[in-house]
Amino acid sequence: MPAKFMKQIHLAVGAILLAAWFALRITGCSIWSRPDPANLLMGNPSQAKHGLFQWNNFLLEKRHFALSYNNRKGIPNWVSWRLSKKDVGSAPRKEFHPEPDLPFWFTQITPSDYTGSGFDRGHLCPHSDRSADDDMSYETFSMANMIPQSPRVNEKAWAQLETYCRELVEHEHKTLYIIDGPAGQGGTGRDGFKEEAGRQHQVVVPAKCWKVIMVLDAGEGNDSARVSANTRIISVIIPNDMSVGENWSGFRVSVKEIETLTGYKFFDRIPASVIEPLKTRVDSQVIPHAKSVFHGPLN
Amino acid sequence: MSASLIDKLNLALKDLLYRSESDEPFDIIHWKDAGEICGPRQVSVRAKCPAGTIIRTMTLDDFFKDLVAEKSWHGTEETAKVQKYRRLKDLIVKELKNSQVFLLGQIELSIWIIGKAGKDDWFAIKTKSIET
Numbered sequence: 001m002p003a004k005f006m007k008q009i010h011l012a013v014g015a016i017l018l019a020a021w022f023a024l025r026i027t028g029c030s031i032w033s034r035p036d037p038a039n040l041l042m043g044n045p046s047q048a049k050h051g052l053f054q055w056n057n058f059l060l061e062k063r064h065f066a067l068s069y070n071n072r073k074g075i076p077n078w079v080s081w082r083l084s085k086k087d088v089g090s091a092p093r094k095e096f097h098p099e100p101d102l103p104f105w106f107t108q109i110t111p112s113d114y115t116g117s118g119f120d121r122g123h124l125c126p127h128s129d130r131s132a133d134d135d136m137s138y139e140t141f142s143m144a145n146m147i148p149q150s151p152r153v154n155e156k157a158w159a160q161l162e163t164y165c166r167e168l169v170e171h172e173h174k175t176l177y178i179i180d181g182p183a184g185q186g187g188t189g190r191d192g193f194k195e196e197a198g199r200q201h202q203v204v205v206p207a208k209c210w211k212v213i214m215v216l217d218a219g220e221g222n223d224s225a226r227v228s229a230n231t232r233i234i235s236v237i238i239p240n241d242m243s244v245g246e247n248w249s250g251f252r253v254s255v256k257e258i259e260t261l262t263g264y265k266f267f268d269r270i271p272a273s274v275i276e277p278l279k280t281r282v283d284s285q286v287i288p289h290a291k292s293v294f295h296g297p298l299n
Numbered sequence: 300m301s302a303s304l305i306d307k308l309n310l311a312l313k314d315l316l317y318r319s320e321s322d323e324p325f326d327i328i329h330w331k332d333a334g335e336i337c338g339p340r341q342v343s344v345r346a347k348c349p350a351g352t353i354i355r356t357m358t359l360d361d362f363f364k365d366l367v368a369e370k371s372w373h374g375t376e377e378t379a380k381v382q383k384y385r386r387l388k389d390l391i392v393k394e395l396k397n398s399q400v401f402l403l404g405q406i407e408l409s410i411w412i413i414g415k416a417g418k419d420d421w422f423a424i425k426t427k428s429i430e431t
Contacts, residue, residue: 093319093430094365095365095370096318097370097372098372100372108372110372110374110377111318112376112377114322115316115318115322116322120320120321120429120431121320121321122320122431123320123431126431127430151321151429154320154429154431155320155406155407155429155431158431159406159431162431
């Protein structure tokens, strides 16, 4: 084969590889991450898409959770994941870091944007739900998985609800489908009411935090086929302020209420005849008192 | 010696915030004639922990591992913070013997870095970590 022809082939291959790299880079797609489709098995609440023009409803499928990101607000719209016993382990906590897989033209939110705000870096998908290995743990410390959460919410009711979910998984062998996110604007933290955080005020402080948890018994086959008229769904709307205590069960509402609040449609991959009646119920299972937690000494 | 060490520690800790789910300042405690403070039990007494408090220990290297590492996304502020943590670690290694890190409690943890400056002369550098 003539050398000139070979050179042209090399150039063409190089150009194709360069174009592919550029396409992956600008769309925020990572060839290294193989997202678990289970995280969106029950649906995509805001019909988020992974595309060039999805500024405020950008679908990002990380390996261990999926989310819709809102570039205007600097926070996710929602985060969704499947939780089972194998996800829980003892991997250590990691360093908070900017999300590397968002398009490069999005405003980069760094951990420092929450410093001095009076709000916690509140995980939506908690570290302990993804603590089976270091890789899982690291992903949860992405700033795309954070919202500015009132310390009283993050450290009390929200933490207690997260613990309750893991107890269902670890002790009662349930499998959970969890979606959570922020709503509205303006919350109260350590330093009072704020509508925004961040050095350029680019992070919206939500007014409320919501969470929807579908509880499935362990079983064979596709989880979505096991959703029935008896499936339990726990949903809460918690104000993002300093009035919140350890108790989360008093914040329970129906899924419909969260759909009204957010405009999202949950579990849209489940037949309407099965899921719609479940969405009107409010979970009424008796919740044990919050376990007492020994915080560090105050002195 | 101790007075100047307090000055050095204060200088090293100035404007330094420990990052977890919140950002918390550091405090220094100095115990003279403290005897030996070497185990979780003695630390829990010093820290006035309620009975049943979960106490974990870490080595100084493990505690500082992420804090002294530069990352590709770091800007000026983050790089300056890494430098501060490197200076703090160097100071602790140089001035305090038998240094160990204790994590007391859950969710709202107290972190105590404890080391010995001389006979019966101990220092604790403490901060808070929110870990939900």
